[in-house]
Amino acid sequence: MTRFGDFGGQYIPETLMNAVIELENAYEKYKNDPEFIRELTDLYRNYAGRPSRLYYAENMTKNLNGAKVYLKREDLNHTGSHKINNVLGQALLAKKMGKTRLIAETGAGQHGVATATAAAFFKMDCEIFMGEEDMRRQALNVYRMRLLGSKVTPVTTGTATLKDAVSQALREWTNECATTHYLIGSVMGPHPFPTIVRDFQKIIGEETKRQLKEAENKLPYAVFACVGGGSNAMGMFYDFIGNESVKLYGAEAAGRGVNTAEHAATLTKGSEGIFHGMKSYFLQDEDGQIAPVYSISAGLDYPGIGPEHAYLHKTKRGIYLPVTDGEAVDAFEYLAKQEGIICAIESAHAVALALKEVPKMPKDEAVVICLSGRGDKDVAEIEIYNEKRGGK
């Protein structure tokens, strides 16, 4: 199964085909291997700090006066986001495959930091590709990656953001696939990446299901997650896809508004296409040229989306709605003041969508928002944003 309905596939140069076949074979070999599972479970528990907490947000619940609000605290993981789940899985797999070097793209820097961390832990070489513009926006994370011993290579082509970092990482993998594993950071790219990344992230939804059953003895009425490539969302959604009563909400980055040219709302405004190894939805023009995108959040600033989300969108199983910069910043501040939690600006998009929807939801129900990452990295940018929008 290389596809989710029409979406997914392996749209990559022939020079990479044997690399993805090798990866798929290795994954098939190890994914049910008791020793691999034992090692990964141990890493999750003792290194990453899993299971992450499911926290009842009482202040928020009272304030919104709708369904009960729970927060899935992926921000409390080691390295500060959900990215570590996927990174530990793939790095362990790469190690088993005999690879000696990891490369990765990063937008906000969360995935880069997580990959640099795993490389340090597993004693592997590591090079992170990051758009020059994102390196400026996320200077703290650039320093963290270097501190962890990784090389951070600025990408200056195109829009100098996440999509260009992905392209550059793919090119580098084409050059060095014998020794190097491309540790892709989201549920995107050619098969088998969307499946592998989802499998390493689905622990988010599985834990949530178990934890909410303990707390409320029921399934959530809805779950909320932000969507760029879509890995935390896919991780949260996957175990609930079969539970049809559970509404799956994805928050896309609407930047300065979906009616401007400056957004990254792929499912709201995009069309079907083929890019970065997959068939999915993309923001693009009538010749298939990929559009420059924008979001205050470097982690959601991507013109495409993972193919499984494209499928959930097309089959209407998932509900994907846009959230603007302004709404996300408001939600970022709201959560800080209501609950004393500073979340990542990416995660704040999910919070913002929940702020709109939860008051409409029944009081005897419970919803879960995935707090995919912590917000220390964003504080400086948001201060600048607020100065520009005028005294808040």
Next chain:
Amino acid sequence: MADQVKIAVQAGTALQAEMPVQAETALQAEMPVQAGTALQVEMPVQAENRIDLKFKNLKELGKKAFIAFITAGDPSLAKTEEFALVLEESGVDILELGIPFSDPVAEGPVIQAASERALNAGTKIDSVFETVKKIRAKSEMPILFMMYANCIYVYGKERFFANCAKTGVDGVIVPDLPLEEQWEIKDLAQSNGVHNILLAAPTSDERIEKIASQANGFLYCVSSSGVTGTRSSFSTDFEKFSSEIKKHCAVPAAVGFGVSSPEQARELGKYFDGVIIGSAFVKIIEKYADNSARYLKEFAEGIRKVL
């Protein structure tokens, strides 16, 4: 037979051949024919593809095919037309036109930059088809498009291949459609008389047999792993690579990626039926822009001499 087929290529119609059918053909017996009407059957018959004709021709002459790549619209489409004709005059056998893409993941920095220049100059897929038409008015050289899957997919696959047939594009190379995804275009290419050129790499190993046996037009052999761009040396065992290919491939094999000098062209030409040169031409255009023609000519003539 092919040269007896009168080809009527009209704007707005698919490539079609009118075949005069003679009274004594067997066909007649099966069809009710009215007295006094001339029996004429219109059926789509494909003229032999220009790529096939060219390779056949070169084989008779004992020469290797010289395939040149430039990016369409770099620095402008008017110049692309001029460069195409200059390259033909200078001994280039087949022209590979790159359709610029915003995010060309299989390209090195030289062709990436050319793509960006072409897009900044306002190059559109439709305007490239117009340019092909203009080249076709003056030349029968085989023309290939090198382009990314998304451009064909979003432009509309049916419309795209119909326009290839209409304007005289003989083949497409889509680097992000490996064998597994060729189904996207295979049938449409074929029914429009366009070759979908497959790529094989030294890293393809056991895939070579599968790819080579399905190749049409010619097989594009990637010289070494990595993206496009000039290389000072190759680590590939070409003897082994080319013999593996020739075992399974019914069509000619041409080698590309990184070939940039007459010495390299001569060396690689020993193992393959043709040599593809891209980044070296694009570098000339990067340097001389509108005034590239005579430098392209000089370089192409140097390569032609050794092939």
